[in-house]
Each structure stands twice: as structure tokens, then as C-alpha cells.
Amino acid sequence: MSAAAAPLALTIGEPAGIGPDIALLAWLRRDAAALPAFALLADAAFMAARARRLGLDVPIAAVGFGAAGAAFSHALPVLDLGMPVTAEPGAPDASSAPAAIAAIDRAVAAVVAGDASAVVTNPIAKHVLYEAGFRQPGHTEYLAELAGRHFGSTPQPVMMLWSPRLAVVPVTIHVPLSTVPGRLTESLIVETGRIVARDLAARFGTPHPRLAIAGLNPHAGEGGALGTEDDAVIAPAVAALRAEGIAARGPLPADTLFHEAARKTYDAALCMYHDQALIPIKTLAFHDAVNVTLGLPFVRTSPDHGTAFDIAGTGRAEPSSLIAALGLAARLSAGSRRARAA
Ligand SMILES: NC(=O)C1=CN([C@@H]2O[C@H](COP(=O)(O)OP(=O)(O)OC[C@H]3O[C@@H](n4cnc5c(N)ncnc54)[C@H](O)[C@@H]3O)[C@@H](O)[C@H]2O)C=CC1
Ligand SMILES: NCC(=O)COP(=O)(O)O
16 A cells, blocks of 8 residues: 555554544534544444444444545544444443554554554543553653664654644643642753744744743743743753754743734743643633644644543543544645645
8 A cells, every 4th residue: 555545553542542433424414524534543333332322323444544445425434443342421430441542552563664654543541541551651652662662762752733713732740730840850841942933833834833831830930930840941942942953942831822923923831831832722722723733743732621430331422632633634634745745
């Protein structure tokens, strides 16, 4: 199969969550949303049962990647993991964890082999995987580990939540808030800024990205009176990025960084911790924002939301963020193919 025709590899995520529901719903909207072909890494019997439960007319085609593109027009292609899943919607249990992890492993292997064009992940319940021995905080860090296994060196992964109205990057990701000040170093901020600037230029077609760097403390520290990290750590990082020719500004008070006029002044906001970044974008664009991992040697996107156990299996899950994630994965992987061909 040529790289241009390869389907996207979509993981099942947490089977007790809404991942199976939105995969079925996205397939049903494939024509209206002009979706590229995707193949779901899952348990085919489980997916057929979830479709029946939701009353959705979705034929399941258990196929390999090579046949997924042709099957996509008339059935949801499922790459059967050979790992039966029994989880009930809303009732996660550790028995699903091996299948959730295997789906990620197989998706990355398929992209590395050229059988799939990009990885798109459905949400996992992190605590369920932790209980099953998963050692990484989330997909973002695990995908970097897999990149290291396949390519020999482990990149620094960068989480970006992207929408047409706002893109945000948490410099520290899944860590306790109390540890954030100690983890924020000049080198972490500089390397994150470099990766964001490079990938926005190379993958998103923004040749000279403008980065807004948020402060950590109220009013970006108010000259040191409200905290020292802004002047001692963040300001030198901004200066270092500017010295490299990257259009970075900051540290900027985070409370005024996200209003409409402010958003027009940058292409991505680098935020110092998870919620500083994710609250504004989920408030503005919950149903169309996409989580994309920068810094990897392959494309990975995901919906911005989690497993939504409260509505799994009810038919109330909205697939639009997954649809946006599938569309963005296709766009970014097409850009990567063009860059390799040039
Ligand atoms: N990429 C990933 O793997 C992610 C995984 N998670 C995991 O998800 C689990 C639950 O996280 P929560 O904080 O509860 O966030 P959540 O996003 O799962 O749910 C928050 C609220 O939004 C609603 N919601 C979420 N997605 C929706 C959709 N597509 N359509 C309609 N309503 C939707 C839910 O019903 C719930 O009321 C956690 O275990 C977390 O680890 C969270 C974010 C991303
Ligand atoms: N809150 C965002 C999130 O949890 C996504 O994490 P990841 O699994 O994509 O690393």
C-alpha cells in the first residue's frame, strides 16, 4: 500500500468510556465530515455489541490495514487485537488495560511500518492503566517511549491542544500542581518553545510562529513581589528563544492572555501547567479542539476530552472532537509526506 493511501490507525482507548461510541458515530458521519479512512484497533465482537446497544447501524469489517481503505466506505474496519474485552459502559476495570495498551502499541507499529498514516487515540482512563502497571502518565509520554523503542532515541514529547481559535501548550503536563515550580527550568521552557516553533512551521504551515509565554504567578510575579519564577526562570527562557530567532514574548500575565484581542497576537500560548493551558481551550472550543503531540517522529492526535464514563453507552456522546482529530491527523500526515517528498 502506498503511504498516501494508508488509513489512520484509531485506538479503542478505554472500552468502558465513550471511545467506542464516538468511533461508531464518526464512521456514520464519514461522508458529511469528509473523513479520511480510518481503522479501529479493538475487539471486533465488542464493537459490534456496542453498536447494537446504541442502536447504530454500523457493519463491522474485521480486516487488516491493507483492506481497511476499501472496506471503509461500507463498514467500520476493525483491526482485531485478539484480546476479548468485556467492560460495561461506565464501569472500567483493569481487565481492559492490556487491550487499551496493545491498541496504542499496534497503532504506532503500523505507522512505523507504513501501514497507517498517523495515530489517533481515543481517551484512556489513566488511573485504570496505572492500576494495571502502566508506568507513564498518559499517551503523550508513552508515545515518546514507543518512539524511542522504534527509532533508538526518546524525544521530548510536547502536548498541544489546538483549535482554529486557540492553541495552547502545557510546559509541565501530568504532574501534581505542588511540584510545578520545581519542575519549571529554563531549559525545559526553551526546548518546549523550540519544538512548538519547529512543528508549527513544519507541520501546520505557520512559517514564523508567534509564541506567547505565560507567567506562573499572579501578574507574572509583579516584579518579584508575587513570586520569583517569572523573572528568574521564564524571562531568561524567553530571551534565549528570542536569541534563536523565535518570536517569543513573555512572561505574560496568564489571566489576560486568552481574551479575544489577546488571542490574535500569537499562534500558540505556552502555559506553565496543565490547567492553565487546558481550561481556556476547553472553555472556548470543547467540541472541536484536538490534542496533538508535537516532537514525535510520527503524527498523533486525539480528541480533547476524556472517557466521559457518565454518558458512555447512552448515545449522548458527541463525536465532533474525534472527527476534528481524524481530520487534523490526515492534514498533518499529508504535510509530512509532502515535506519528505520535497
Ligand atoms: N486523551 C486522553 O486519554 C484523556 C483521558 N482523560 C481521562 O478521562 C477520565 C475522565 O476525565 P474527566 O475529567 O471526567 O473528563 P471527561 O472529558 O471525560 O468528562 C468531563 C465532562 O464532559 C463530558 N464530555 C466529555 N466528552 C464528551 C463528549 N464527547 N460528548 C459529550 N460530553 C462529553 C462528560 O460527560 C463529563 O460530564 C480520566 O480518567 C482522565 O484520565 C482525560 C482527558 C484526556
Ligand atoms: N488532559 C489531557 C490529557 O489527559 C491527555 O493526555 P494524553 O493521554 O494525551 O497524554
